[in-house]
Structures are given as C-alpha cells and as structure tokens.
Amino acid sequence: MASLAMFTAQPVTSTDKIFIQLRTDIVEGFIPSGSKLSETELSTKYAVSRAVIREAINRLESCHLIERKANVGARIVALTMEGLVELYQVREALEGMAARLAATHMSDAEVADLNDLLSTHFETVQTGESYYQEAGDLDFHYRIIVGSKNHQLISMLIDSIYHLIRMYRVQLGMAGPRVTTAFDEHRHIVQAISNRDAELAEMLMRRHILYSKRNLERKLA
Amino acid sequence: MASLAMFTAQPVTSTDKIFIQLRTDIVEGFIPSGSKLSETELSTKYAVSRAVIREAINRLESCHLIERKANVGARIVALTMEGLVELYQVREALEGMAARLAATHMSDAEVADLNDLLSTHFETVQTGESYYQEAGDLDFHYRIIVGSKNHQLISMLIDSIYHLIRMYRVQLGMAGPRVTTAFDEHRHIVQAISNRDAELAEMLMRRHILYSKRNLERKLA
DNA sequence: TGCAGCGTAATTGTCGACAATATTGCTGAT
DNA sequence: ATCAGCAATATTGTCGACAATTACGCTGCA
Numbered sequence: 001m002a003s004l005a006m007f008t009a010q011p012v013t014s015t016d017k018i019f020i021q022l023r024t025d026i027v028e029g030f031i032p033s034g035s036k037l038s039e040t041e042l043s044t045k046y047a048v049s050r051a052v053i054r055e056a057i058n059r060l061e062s063c064h065l066i067e068r069k070a071n072v073g074a075r076i077v078a079l080t081m082e083g084l085v086e087l088y089q090v091r092e093a094l095e096g097m098a099a100r101l102a103a104t105h106m107s108d109a110e111v112a113d114l115n116d117l118l119s120t121h122f123e124t125v126q127t128g129e130s131y132y133q134e135a136g137d138l139d140f141h142y143r144i145i146v147g148s149k150n151h152q153l154i155s156m157l158i159d160s161i162y163h164l165i166r167m168y169r170v171q172l173g174m175a176g177p178r179v180t181t182a183f184d185e186h187r188h189i190v191q192a193i194s195n196r197d198a199e200l201a202e203m204l205m206r207r208h209i210l211y212s213k214r215n216l217e218r219k220l221a
Numbered sequence: 222m223a224s225l226a227m228f229t230a231q232p233v234t235s236t237d238k239i240f241i242q243l244r245t246d247i248v249e250g251f252i253p254s255g256s257k258l259s260e261t262e263l264s265t266k267y268a269v270s271r272a273v274i275r276e277a278i279n280r281l282e283s284c285h286l287i288e289r290k291a292n293v294g295a296r297i298v299a300l301t302m303e304g305l306v307e308l309y310q311v312r313e314a315l316e317g318m319a320a321r322l323a324a325t326h327m328s329d330a331e332v333a334d335l336n337d338l339l340s341t342h343f344e345t346v347q348t349g350e351s352y353y354q355e356a357g358d359l360d361f362h363y364r365i366i367v368g369s370k371n372h373q374l375i376s377m378l379i380d381s382i383y384h385l386i387r388m389y390r391v392q393l394g395m396a397g398p399r400v401t402t403a404f405d406e407h408r409h410i411v412q413a414i415s416n417r418d419a420e421l422a423e424m425l426m427r428r429h430i431l432y433s434k435r436n437l438e439r440k441l442a
Numbered sequence: 443t444g445c446a447g448c449g450t451a452a453t454t455g456t457c458g459a460c461a462a463t464a465t466t467g468c469t470g471a472t
Numbered sequence: 473a474t475c476a477g478c479a480a481t482a483t484t485g486t487c488g489a490c491a492a493t494t495a496c497g498c499t500g501c502a
Contacts (some may be wrong), residue, residue, distance in 0.1 A: 012291045013485065039454070049487045051272065054454090055279060062283030064376065070233045071454055071493050086371045089318065097314045150307045152285065156377065234455065260484070270457045275484090292463050292484055 018046055019056040026065050026076055027167045037066060037074040063160040065167070077164075081220060084168055088213040091165065092206050094157055095141065099189060099205035102147035103198040110147055111194055117143065118190050125183055134169075138162075140186055144193070144205070172219055185211065239267055240277040247286050247297055248388045258287060258295040284381040286388070298385075302441060305389055309434040312386065313427050315378055316362065320410060320426035323368035324419040331368055332415055338364065339411050346404055355390075359383075361407055365414070365426070393440055406432070 011017045022042075025031045037057060043050045057074050060066045068074045077083070106114070121136045145157050185208040192201040232238045243263075246252045258278060264271045278295050281287045289295045298304070327335070342357045366378050406429040413422040 015485080016291075038452095040452090049485095050454090051486060051488095055275070055485095058276060058279045059283075062280075064373070070237070072495090073454070083372075086373045089322070089371055090315075090373045090377070093314050093318045094311075097310065101310070150310055151304075152307045152311045152382075155285065156311070161373075236455080259482095261482085270455095271484090272456060272458095276455095293465090294483070 014048060015052050015055045015059075018048060018052055019059050021046070022056055022060060023063065023065065023163060026060070027163055027170060029167075029171045031076060033076050033167075033171060034078045035076055037076065039073075063163055065163060079168060079171060081217075084216060084220070085213075087161065087164055087168070088209065088216075091157075091161060092209045092213075094153060094161070095145065095209055096202045096206035098145045098148040098150070098153055098157065099193070100198045100202035101150055101153075102144045103193045103196055103201040105149040106147035106193065110143070111190075114140075114143055114147075114190055115194065118187060121183065121186070137182065137186075138166075144189070147193075168216065172216065182208070182212070235269055236273050236276045236280075239269060239273055240280050242267070243277055243281060244284070244286065244384060247281070248384055248391060250388075250392045252297060254297050254388075254392060255299045256297055258297065260294075284384055286384060300389060300392060302438075305437060305441070306434075308382065308385055308389070309430065309437075312378075312382060313430045313434075315374060315382070316366065316430055317423040317427040319366045319369040319371070319374055319378065320414070321419040321423035322371055322374075323365045324414045324417055324422040326370040327368035327414065331364070332411075335361075335364055335368075335411055336415065339408060342404065342407070358403065358407075359387075365410070368414075389437065393437065403429070403433070 008020075011020055022031075022037075026033075031037075039050050039053050039057070042053045046053070057066065057068070061068050061074070064077065066074045066076050117136075117139060121140070124136060141162075142158065145154055148154065185204065189201060189204045189208060192204055229241075232241055243252075243258075247254075252258075260271050260274050260278070263274045267274070278287065278289070282289050282295065285298065287295045287297050338357075338360060342361070345357060362383075363379065366375055369375065406425065410422060410425045410429060413425055
C-alpha cells in the first residue's frame with residue numbers, strides 16, 4: 001500500500017540520507033527531545049564528514065525540529081504544551097485552507113482516489129488492524145494537502161509542520177485512539193470535497209483538527 | 222524610527238552576513254530572478270569560503286527564495302502569477318489568524334504602541350512622504366504578527382513569507398500606491414484589536430490582504 | 443564556603459583541496 | 473544535416489585541518 005514514502009523525494013546525496021535518518025531518529029524519539037546534537041559525535045557515529053552533518057542539521061532547523069545558537073550548537077526542540085497548542089492553531093488554519101482549495105482544485109480522478117482510500121481505510125478499521133491507522137490517517141491528510149495545488153502551502157505542511165506533529169504524537173504515545181470517530185470525520189470531509197463544497201470542507205477539516213488537538217491535550221494532562 | 226531591523230537578529234557569524242546580503246540582493250532584484258547562483262563565483266565575489274556560501278544558500282532555500290537541485294545548483298525562484306496567488310492565499314490565512322490571536326494576546330502596552338504607530342503613520346501620510354510607506358506598512362503587519370505570540374506562526378511569516386512578498390512588491394515596482402485606503406484599513410484593524418474583537422480583526426485583516434492582492438494583480442496584468 | 447579570574451579543553455566556524463556528478467562541445471557515423 | 477557517443481570542462485558534494493569562540497574546571501582570595 002502506498003504510504004508516506006510516496007510524498008518524500010528519495011535521497012540522492014549523502015547529506016539527504018543523514019538528514020532523513022536524523023529526522024526519523026528525532027521524530028521517533030530515538031534521540032531524546034531536548035538533547036544536544038554534537039557535530040563531531042554524529043560525524044563519527046555515521047562515518048561521514050562534519051560538513052555533511054552540518055548541512056543535515058541546517059535542514060533540520062528549517063523544519064523547526066532543532067534550534068541552533070551560533071558558536072554553541074544545536075538542541076532538539078523541547079515538547080511543551082504551549083508548543084503543541086501553537087502548532088495545532090497553525091495546522092487548523094493551514095489544513096482548513098487546504099481542504100477548501102482541494103474541494104475546488106482536485107481532479108475528479110483524485111477525488112475518486114480519495115474515496116477509494118476511505119474504503120480501504122474502512123475495511124482496515126473493520127478488521128481491527130489499528131496498525132495501519134497512523135499511516136492511513138497521514139495518507140488521507142497528505143492527499144488533501146497535495147490536492148490544494150498550492151505549492152507554498154504543501155511545502156509548509158509536509159516539509160516541516162507534519163514532522164513536528166508526528167513527533168508530538170509518537171512521543172506522547174498516541175497509538176490509534178479515536179479511530180472510529182476520526183473515520184467518520186474523514187468520511188464527511190471527503191463527502192464535502194466530492195460535492196465541491198469548499199466552505200463545508202474547510203469547516204469540517206478545522207473541526208476535525210480541533211477534535212484531534214483536544215484528544216492530544218487530554219492525553220498530555 | 223524603529224523599522225524592520227527591530228525584528229531581525231543581528232548577524233554574528235560570517236555566514237549570517239552573507240545570508241542577509243544575498244537575501245537583500247535577491248529581494249531587491251540586484252540579482253535577477255531566475256538566475257543561477259554559482260558557489261565558486263559567489264565565494265570569490267564576497268571573498269569567503271565556499272562552505273559559507275553553501276550554508277547561506279541553504280538558508281535561502283528554506284526561505285523559498287531559491288530552488289536547489291542536487292549536483293546541479295541553485296536558481297533564484299521565478300516570479301509567476303500563480304506563485305503570487307498562492308503566496309497571498311497563504312498569507313491571508315496566516316495573517317488573518319495572526320490578527321485574531323493578536324486581539325486576545327497582545328498586552329495593553331502593545332496595543333497602545335500599535336495606536337501610536339498608526340498616528341505616526343497618519344502624520345507621515347499627511348505630509349506626503351510616501352517614502353516611509355513601505356517600512357511603515359511592514360512595521361504595522363510585523364507588530365500584529367508578533368502580537369499573536371504564536372512562535373510557529375511568527376517564524377513562518379517573518380522568516381520566509383514576508384521576504385518573498387517584498388520580492389514580488391519590489392520587482393513589480395509597487396511604490397506606495399493605495400496609501401490612504403490602506404491606512405483606513407489599518408485603522409479599522411487596530412480598532413478591532415483595541416476592542417479585543419478577535420473575529421472582526423481576522424475578517425478585516427483577511428480583507429485587507431485580499432485588497433492588497435487585487436492591487437498587485439492589477440499591476441501585473 | 444563561595445565566588446571571581448584565568449587557563450585549558452572541547453565545540454563550532456571557516457578554509458582549501460580532492461572526489462563525484464553534470465554540462466558542454468567535439469567527433470564521427472548514418 | 474542530425475544525432476549518438478565520448479572527452480574535456482566546470483560545478484557541486486565531501487573531506488580533513490586550522491581558527492575562533494565557548495564551556496568547564498582549577499586556583500586563589502575574601
């Protein structure tokens with residue numbers, strides 16, 4: 001089944017590989033949040049030059065996954081309640097906009113694919129495999145984001161915000177709760193997009209993300 | 222008078238200086254849009270190592286001011302009608318949100334400062350100095366963005382989107398038209414924020430940006 | 443004991459050189 | 473004349489070393 005890899009350009013240079021490796025390690029929590037990233041240490045660990053590490057760290061910074069101070073070094077961002085709220089505020093605005101644009105800009109074929117994905121997702125939920133839940137949810141959101149056809153928007157959401165969101169989800173131990181209710185929300189959003197109802201699509205998406213935020217906040221408290 | 226410099230961290234390292242220099246040259250059009258950025262050429266021109274240039278180029282890429290292809294090089298983004306529309310769509314959503322958040326999160330002192338800025342701006346307009354218009358407009362928007370207190374949002378708008386917007390403005394020759402009408406719009410937004418009316422502030426800001434977009438489109442056509 | 447000042451160690455910033463890849467221009471065959 | 477293939481060139485990617493800055497611990501004094 002198609003998953004996130006569909007949307008990520010494959011690595012070509014050595015820096016790309018290190019960047020993706022580090023990004024995964026950070027998002028999945030293998031490198032603990034708040035810890036320092038030593039260039040020399042990483043360069044020996046991954047057996048590459050410091051230049052490669054530095055460039056990878058630069059890219060991580062533009063994803064907002066780490067913070068740098070000149071002549072001091074880079075630290076992985078700390079996960080805070082305020083950060084989560086701010087992130088979801090931005091996400092609500094941007095993805096709501098994505099849903100609105102997708103309702104008018106997606107081709108009929110793309111809408112059909114989205115409906116297919118929903119069906120597959122439904123079957124998966126039926127059989128109780130919550131394993132696919134995370135990937136399925138991401139696929140759903142990715143398609144709508146890409147369907148907006150707004151490159152600026154797509155880059156913001158996919159290149160930076162979504163990795164941060166995944167980081168919060170993973171490290172707060174969000175393993176597929178809210179499965180069935182989220183599915184219903186997805187269904188209604190797809191319906192609105194199929195009907196080319198941009199206003200409704202935006203409203204439903206914003207509400208969907210709002211619920212998702214509340215769910216996360218409940219876990220955090 | 223306080224201007225943009227207030228919001229930009231001062232350069233400490235050599236890379237910072239080159240980055241800011243290049244960014245200015247690109248935004249102001251000294252380096253023509255669409256042209257290629259040669260690392261060796263720039264390194265000799267600015268008398269720094271290629272490592273410095275590379276890191277500066279990396280940062281420019283995360284601002285969406287240039288595009289890179291592996292083993293090929295970096296080109297300055299091309300200014301297109303679609304790009305402008307996409308940019309303003311995102312800007313409308315994000316700055317609308319900023320205005321809404323600012324209405325609730327700005328301190329009374331910040332609101333007072335904003336009113337002061339408006340008065341200063343008014344006097345400037347009265348005396349016919351359209352010179353200050355660009356900087357004054359930016360200051361206005363910056364304060365509201367910062368007033369949102371959402372770091373994610375602030376970073377997105379100030380670190381990347383706004384430079385692109387300036388690039389479009391400058392290179393399309395937008396020298397202070399729409400001065401008086403824009404001032405009225407600013408006044409109403411400040412009024413809404415002063416009244417702590419978040420909904421209205423968002424709506425007015427979105428409309429303000431929409432008008433601004435139409436103004437730009439008219440020039441482009 | 444607590445802290446100011448200093449010197450050493452460790453880390454980041456910058457540099458020039460080499461390796462790998464892409465572009466360009468030429469040669470020659472169809 | 474056109475295009476495929478190859479050689480030469482130019483550009484980017486990677487590396488190790490040196491310089492500059494920061495962090496740490498030690499000494500000595502109050």
